[in-house]
Amino acid sequence: MTRTQKTVFILVAVVALILGLTVNKVLNGRGEANPAELIDAGIILLPQSRSVPAVQMHDQNGQAVALDELKGKWSLLFFGYTYCPDICPTTLAQLRQVKSELPKEALDRLQVVLVSVDPHRDTATQLKQYLGYFDKDFVGLAGSIEDTQKLANALSIPFIPADTSKPGYTVDHSGNLAIVGPDGRQRGFIRAPFNNQKLLAQLPGLVKRD
Known part of the structure; x- marks a missing residue:
């Protein structure tokens, strides 16, 4: 093999190695998140994180929860209610x-939280039974309507409290999700309607952040 051939061979090997590492990163979701791809998936990250109000709520097991202590995992907060007919x-x-299609590494760092906008009907028992139809690991939270509104407004996902004196009332609320990081601070939003495949492509990279 001539000197020129050796040089070409080495260059080709180096290029192949770089390409292989790049493909491996992409396939394993280890590359840096592309802002345009995040936005295309409906994931909007805030330029600066926001604090979460220290409102007191209870979960579906009746345990007290302080929302500013929602730490340790990435949380997707959805403001809804168990009697909701559609959204x-x-x-x-x-x-x-x-969740069922996420890799275990991402799954271990993520939790879904339903914050009730109808605490009048959404007791701990009701929340637990309802969430059990979807995923036993989903977290359900409910508090006073005043604290719930304070939290929703702070996260820029407001809702309109219902007139609970009317039978069969419904509650007007957003379908967006608030993203709260493992530090307990809001990092952004996920806009509705959701594209499952795009979320699956972006969430693993997102939840690898600190």
Whole structure:
């Protein structure tokens, strides 16, 4: 093999190695998230994280939870309610599907949280039974309507409290999700309607962040 041939061979090997490493990164979701791809998936990250109000709520097991202590995992907060006729069951079913297809590494760093906008009817028992239809690991939270509104407004996902004196009332609310990081601060939003495949492509990279 001539000197020129050796040089070409080495260059080809180096290029092949770089390409292989790049493909491996992409396939394993280890590359840096592309801002345009995040936006295309409906994931909007804030330029600066926001603090979450220290409102007191209870979960589906009746345990007290302080929202500013929602730490340790990436949380997707959805403001909905168990008597919702359309948006809520659709959204929770989609999130269940996305969760079922995420790699274990990403799954271990993520949790789905339903914050009730109808605490009048959404007792701990009701939340637990309802979420059990979708995913036993989904977290359900409920608090006073005042604290719930304070939280929703702070996360820029407001809702309109219902007139609970009317039978069969419904609650107007957004289908967007608030993204809260493992530091307990809001990092952004996921806009509805959701594209499951695009979320599956972007969430593993997102939840690898600190």
